[in-house]
Amino acid sequence: MQDPPTVTELLEAAAAFLREVAVPQLSGHAxxxxxxxxxxxxxxxxxxxxxxxxxxxxxxxxxxxxxxxxSLEELNALLSRRIAAGELSLQTPGLAAHLWATTLAKVAIxxxxxxxxxxxxxx
Amino acid sequence: xxxxxxxxxxxxxxxxxxxxxxxRLSAGATNETWSLDAVxxxxxxxxxxxxxxAGRGSGVLTLQAEAQVLSxxxxxxxPVPKVRYVLAPEDTLGExxxxxxxxxxxxxxxxxxxxxxxxxxxxxxxxLGRIAAAIHAxxxxxxxxxxxxxxxxxxQHLHSQYQAQExxxxxxxxxxxxxxxxxxxxxxxxxxxxxxxxxxLIVGERGVHAVxxxxxxxxxxxxxxxxWLCIPxxxxxxxxxxxxxxxxxxxxxxxxxxxxxxxxxxxxxxWWDVLGSLRWGVMCADMPKWLRSGRDxxxxxxxxxxxxxxxxxxxxxLLAPRN
Numbered sequence: 001m002q003d004p005p006t007v008t009e010l011l012e013a014a015a016a017f018l019r020e021v022a023v024p025q026l027s028g029h030a031x032x033x034x035x036x037x038x039x040x041x042x043x044x045x046x047x048x049x050x051x052x053x054x055x056x057x058x059x060x061x062x063x064x065x066x067x068x069x070x071s072l073e074e075l076n077a078l079l080s081r082r083i084a085a086g087e088l089s090l091q092t093p094g095l096a097a098h099l100w101a102t103t104l105a106k107v108a109i110x111x112x113x114x115x116x117x118x119x120x121x122x123x
Numbered sequence: 124x125x126x127x128x129x130x131x132x133x134x135x136x137x138x139x140x141x142x143x144x145x146x147r148l149s150a151g152a153t154n155e156t157w158s159l160d161a162v163x164x165x166x167x168x169x170x171x172x173x174x175x176x177a178g179r180g181s182g183v184l185t186l187q188a189e190a191q192v193l194s195x196x197x198x199x200x201x202p203v204p205k206v207r208y209v210l211a212p213e214d215t216l217g218e219x220x221x222x223x224x225x226x227x228x229x230x231x232x233x234x235x236x237x238x239x240x241x242x243x244x245x246x247x248x249x250x251l252g253r254i255a256a257a258i259h260a261x262x263x264x265x266x267x268x269x270x271x272x273x274x275x276x277x278x279q280h281l282h283s284q285y286q287a288q289e290x291x292x293x294x295x296x297x298x299x300x301x302x303x304x305x306x307x308x309x310x311x312x313x314x315x316x317x318x319x320x321x322x323x324l325i326v327g328e329r330g331v332h333a334v335x336x337x338x339x340x341x342x343x344x345x346x347x348x349x350x351w352l353c354i355p356x357x358x359x360x361x362x363x364x365x366x367x368x369x370x371x372x373x374x375x376x377x378x379x380x381x382x383x384x385x386x387x388x389x390x391x392x393x394w395w396d397v398l399g400s401l402r403w404g405v406m407c408a409d410m411p412k413w414l415r416s417g418r419d420x421x422x423x424x425x426x427x428x429x430x431x432x433x434x435x436x437x438x439x440x441l442l443a444p445r446n
Binding site: 032033037040043076077079080081084086089090096099100103104106107111114115116119120 | 296297
């Protein structure tokens, strides 16, 4: 068992250092990249919190939709092939709902401030 | 580099005494943009140097061709910087060209929020409509050989790029299928800027002072530029102002239609909206390759990869709206 602080707390401390200490002392490209680096740490933090449940749900939807089991990568590859072949389409019950749920869960990690996400998630 | 530049500047119309304020603006791995002032007895000339030491990769125009396009559209009611000199091998500066430096803002945050630009902001959408009409009216015989990238070819190109990424993306598959099923009819091919959006516009007190970055210029469907200008990632939070977060579509299209005499078919525009969002998504999804190959290991490049999901969301909003 790892001792405290948690990885989330470590990430928060590193991001706060970048934003509050490093960025004000930097200029130009370096300041810009330091701000982006802090944003990258925020993505990691959200992914640690949200990804396990999101992928468990995605996997359950995929096995129901495709009537088969496999890894997330295998199931997404299969879904992609079936959409490309026209075997599954937006008329297929459950497909649109699955793509919406999966995409919203991804953007919640990658970029929850994105305007299209805020509109759709009602945040 | 200063010495080589001085030798180049000595070839221009009047003798240059010195170079001042030489400064690199872009941090791109393959393209460099430098700002400099050529100092003469008569005064200071602000210049930009676009160069690439090793030449550009495939899929974009060479710097020489880009300079030719700029020179061709200069004087055609398209605001562009005047090209002053195209580098030759004996200049030992790689490929590139020198052009006039135009004052104004390029950062979207400044263009959208600077109080000094408040009065021009409301004019930008219609101005961009008139400029697009002027670009699309450029006589093709003035231009260098440019790639023909019509609707069908763009889908093919994007699809090969997506397949090479080897990451299955069901939403992209849905979009590819829709694009192929709804391919627009052929149109008279015109000069298309190819990257007509925030970041490539210089905005100042007279509105759009210049349209930059012509490296993706090609021959194709004019509606492509009108749609690309409006994809959601360039709205910077202003979702209901599709034209760069500063204007509505009617302003852009009304100005475009009255300047060009063409009418824009809504179905064709919708098709290019979908292609535009997919194109942005495929571009973002290409970034892990840059990171892993060492071509560009910046954290900015790494994080852009994670923006592919925003285009998946925008594609679903277009193809499978929930309400």
